[in-house]
Amino acid sequence: MVMSEAAAVNPEGRISPGDVGIWNNEHVEAWKPITNFIIENGSVPCIQLAHAGRKASRDAPWRGSGFVDDKDGGWQPVGASAVPYDDGWATPDELSESDIDALVDDWRAAAKRSLEAGFKVVELHFAHGYLGHTFLSPISNHREDLYGGNAENRARFPLRIVDAVREVWPENLPLMVRISTTDWVEGSGWDVEDAVEFSKLLKEHGVDLVDCSSGGVSPHQKMELRPGYQVPFADAVRSGADVPTGAVGLITEAEQAEEVLTSGKADVIFLARELLRNPYWPLHAAIELGDDVAWPEQYVRSKPTL
Secondary structure, X not given: OEEEEEEEOOHHHOOOOOOXXXXXXXXXXXXXXXXXXXXXXXXXXXXXXXXXXXXOOEOOHHXXXXXXXXXXXXXXXXXXXXXXOOOOOOOXXXXXXXXXXXXXXXXXXXXXXXXXXXXXXXXXXXXXXXXXXXXXXXXXOOOOOOOOOOHHHHOHHHHHXXXXXXXXXXOOOOEEEEEEOOOOOOOOOOOHHHHHHHHHHHHHOOOOEEEEEOOOOOOOOOOOOOOOOOHHHHHHHHHHHOOOEEEOOOOOOHHHHHHHHHOOOOOEEOOOHHHHHOOOHHHHHHHHOOOOOOOOHHHHHHOOOO
16 A cells, blocks of 8 residues: 555645645546556555644745745644644634534545545544644643533544545545554543544544554653554554554564564554655565565566575
């Protein structure tokens, strides 16, 4: 499977002005050659639908990730509450209930366009301090209406998105959700136990797999980085919510990835930065694990013999 990450459901949902999206029919036509190429080469195209929320309107990482104001093509961020991510960050506008209704429609429309564009898998991005996550976490959700307060209310908006997407996304095609399983902030009120309970609801609402990441909602997070450091989260959600999970985070070696799967800690391995470092990682991993897979014909002459 090949995933296009963070495709915004509306213009204000982009992280940066340079981000991709799928909020109009022109985008559908632009995506079609890409999905066709992926399918023609034997893989499955997946799109991650996203809204950056209070982390929107930032510059590209290689340009410092600073706030982009309106004179430079930026816009006003929105969020669950009028609480900035950190000092020096823009204070987002708190979404009204009518704003939330409109956003649910945006996600539904984006999923429908994704199908028209040829994608076969959709992932909804509710992690890393972006809009969905800011509703789930009490660190960023200070609302006092139906979308704030207790865990049921905080989950209401993300679950409405899931239901809206499931209305237009075929039952025979996978629907995944990416979540942050912990905020890495002691006493925050959102941790693995909360992630398990939320994942039970995701399963009830028609989600096929939960992609288990973590963090991103607070600059005060204290992560314990090590190889495979997020695999236990996928394991906990898989066993606790009885739902298939994906494992991520410093998974860089073939044997390491294979052990996660064979031991039943997760059902899928997601690779991101390791593939940026080495786009041919899957080919080398297959050889290391004794599997014979097809290579691009231009590179067959360099294929090692098993």
